Amino acid sequence: MSDGALWTALADPHRRAIVALLLERPRPVGEIVEASGLSQPSTSKHLKVLREAGLVRVRQDAQRRVYALDPAPIAELDAWLAPYRRLWNRSLDELGRRLDETAPDDSEED
């Protein structure tokens, strides 16, 4: 649930790459292996981590196992992010205001 598993899973670049691949469309392991350049065992292990983090789901298709993104945990991330987004908006706001106040003049350095 509110485990750190989600973050841990996404901390790895290869796993983020896999997730990105699955964003395009669900894929069987073999395809992921090919597209990611990882070895098959390594890929399977990463998929396991993603599975246990709830990020992906498997559907069996003959001998193949087709992995697909599960959107729910992403939403969790999104929720986590929400409070920070407010901060971000505020800072954009202030930046705008400052630019507005300081100068119809020219280029400033930060």
Next chain:
Amino acid sequence: MSDGALWTALADPHRRAIVALLLERPRPVGEIVEASGLSQPSTSKHLKVLREAGLVRVRQDAQRRVYALDPAPIAELDAWLAPYRRLWNRSLDELGRRLDETAPDDSEED
């Protein structure tokens, strides 16, 4: 830039806790130490990681170092998340449609 430093930094629960603390307000290290229950050195190390990921900024105030969130990298996360958000919305959509089609019937589980 598109470094993994951001993810790596946020992968640690303690660091996420620190970030959450800083979301409330900027704080000197001592306060973070107290609030997080971490040792002072450990805290400093985590802060270093956050600093190098660009997540926090330091302002010096006498002997104190006051850390504050830098919103920019959060926006980066947000950008990363955007494509997945579309997926999430689509799935919400489908869920709604299915519920709509299948049944004006009864109580569902979450």
Next chain:
DNA sequence: AGGTTATATGCCCGTCAAGGCATACATGAC
């Protein structure tokens, strides 16, 4: 049944990250 394809697991090893501790460094007070 035996063989083949597709995927998962187990084991070993190198690497890296985190915590604990002592200590260095920096700033301010006297």
Next chain:
DNA sequence: GTCATGTATGCCTTGACGGGCATATAACCT
């Protein structure tokens, strides 16, 4: 200057993680 406070760093040990390889498991085909 000396001392106190606040923070950063270095060293060491331990534990988790990822890769490679061989092998186990599963589903299918004939």
